[in-house]
Amino acid sequence: MDKRIIYKNIDGSIGIIIPANCGLTVEQIARKDVPTGLKYKIVDVSEIPSDREFRNAWTIDDSELTDGVGE
């Protein structure tokens, strides 16, 4: 899949979910695999920075996470 699911952990770190070809849609995977109660955004992989030198410092504004909430 060329989609990624982004969410922000309670500690502020960013989780990026890479969906597998498992028979579920990316939306179903997002609801299932994003931690319960955390908001997420589904984006194209091209929207994720390719430079990972400061990967652990990545952040995202909460207002961007508009596609749903982990169940």
Added chain:
Amino acid sequence: MTSILKVDQLQDSGGNAIITSDGAGNITTPGITTYTNSDALTLFNASGSAPVYACRAWVNWDGASGAGTTIRGSGNVSSITYNGTGDYTVNFTTAMPDANYATSAFASQESSADNNVTCVGQKGVISSNYTVSSCRLQMRRLDGVTLDINLVTAIFVR
């Protein structure tokens, strides 16, 4: 009071037997072969009499590009979460029966440098990282530096 239906054979509308009892508690169904435990061992090419336990999930991925990680192949894995450099969570499509499963993982970095030999483990609280629905793995070089790795494989047995 529950009812009991006593019958030796069930037939379809054409009179063909679909389930037949031998009167001793065993049934046969045309087209379905009865397997025994030893047949299962043969099926898995397993010699000897030791039992066989199943791999309940597996995954092979290329993590060298971080968020661009490619899942080469998987079974019972819905996704992988990229938590940070060399830090991934494998999410199961169908949950394990409990969190007492065994994991074996392998990571290989394409490099001739000895210090890029990689080990796989976990950080943090085991009960949080090793659950029925997911398993968090972290890849580190021998000097402790975390790495996004070219080849990571993991199997989960229960």
